[in-house]
């Protein structure tokens with residue numbers, strides 16, 4: 086079960102915050118890093134997101150994604166560090182490579198924004214049941230079709246894995262080696278991936294039919310199996326988030 | 341009154357020249373189990389689509405004649421409305437899962453949520469369907485964590501929960517192993533006891549011979565025959581339509597055993613033993 090979703094089922098204060106409140110946090114925390122482009126401030130916001138991840142007991146789950154984004158971050162630092170148009174103040178040079186203060190500051194700002202973006206989305210995705218989030222959005226007026234697309238995208242990985250398992254079984258039953266050392270597995274992988282992709286394309290069309298005959302396109306008002314959960318502090322937290330947004334905007338306008 | 345009424349149905353897919361369904365007429369009474377047979381590309385799936393409204397609403401194309409299901413003219417109603425009367429299950433269990441739900445229980449709720457069924461009623465119906473399909477024990481599993489046979493039963497349960505009077509199954513066992521197929525046939529037989537009308541396209545002739553009240557033989561979009569299994573399977577020209585007669589019928593022919601009442605060849609092993617038993 087746990088492998089079928091990105092949601093991490095733990096008990097924490099963050100898990101007990103309403104899904105839409107967390108969504109609001111994502112939007113506000115990303116927005117303010119653009120409204121106030123000051124390094125110290127963005128660092129503070131990023132550290133806040135990090136702290137929330139830790140309180141939600143999901144900090145370790147975000148590490149692989151952060152690791153993946155390292156490449157992006159390094160390229161930001163190199164490109165901005167060398168080539169930022171406002172580069173003036175030389176920080177230091179190694180051989181013919183020169184780092185400028187302006188470029189590096191800008192690179193740090195971009196990096197922190199990216200990190201904050203990943204981490205705040207991480208808070209939402211890792212500590213919230215996806216179907217609950219989507220159903221809350223539908224109840225707020227989002228189209229059920231968009232809701233379906235969101236949920237099914239979040240299920241792509243388990244879905245691919247299930248297809249992959251089915252096809253591996255089929256290939257094994259036809260005598261193909263699918264287990265063993267790396268070389269054997271790599272050899273087995275390519276004939277595997279083609280049917281997996283073709284299969285998903287075919288499935289999409291059939292699935293459209295299956296959804297259709299289960300009334301996906303009726304204009305009737307939807308009902309929900311899952312009851313809306315009661316959350317505490319929703320009003321308080323949301324008000325604080327809105328206040329933060331307004332204050333940053335005001336600060337930006339006034340300064 | 342007939343629950344299904346098809347009058348001179350003709351249908352052509354968009355951008356094709358050949359009729360996929362060519363002047364088909366037949367009637368089905370409530371509670372009957374109809375087997376649909378014919379070679380690949382005969383038009384079985386297309387007929388299933390026509391009975392559930394996907395033809396012409398989802399596939400478009402050229403359409404003529406009339407189809408009534410439970411009193412509704414298919415052409416005049418949307419697929420979503422017809423879904424409350426006609427359930428459709430098809431071959432691939434995997435692609436029938438919505439891929440948006442995390443448990444079997446929620447998966448079955450999907451259609452009911454779309455139809456706006458009130459929550460308590462929803463849960464009652466879902467429990468009934470789980471029971472009928474014998475999948476209560478897996479209701480908390482992830483839909484993709486199931487065997488093919490289990491998934492196919494979840495697909496059937498999802499449709500049955502919508503309380504259709506008619507259930508159409510298009511080769512529901514062709515991707516299942518023997519055990520999975522057996523499970524599906526068993527539950528479908530259960531459903532006929534509930535008074536649900538069944539239309540089932542199937543290549544497993546022996547099984548159809550055992551369960552079907554009537555068999556529809558289709559070829560090149562035409563309805564060649566529509567009669568009891570004994571009558572249809574006694575035809576000498578079955579191979580011309582890519583059909584092999586049931587094992588029991590072939591044994592009966594080879595040994596010259598006929599049903600003493602109807603003078604037709606037997607279609608099930610049971611019928612053979614009855615005849616032999618009578619003679620002994």
Ligand SMILES: Nc1ncnc2c1ncn2[C@@H]1O[C@H](COP(=O)(O)OP(=O)(O)O)[C@@H](O)[C@H]1O
Pocket residue numbers: 353354356360378379380381382383384385386387
């Ligand atoms: N989506 C489609 N577009 C065009 N032609 C189709 C489509 N689906 C089926 N056909 C054609 O319609 C005919 C009947 O097919 P089908 O109903 O799938 O047969 P069966 O289910 O008996 O194998 C075939 O000639 C097939 O090629």
Ligand SMILES: [Mg+2]
Pocket residue numbers: 384385386510511
């Ligand atoms: Mg077919």
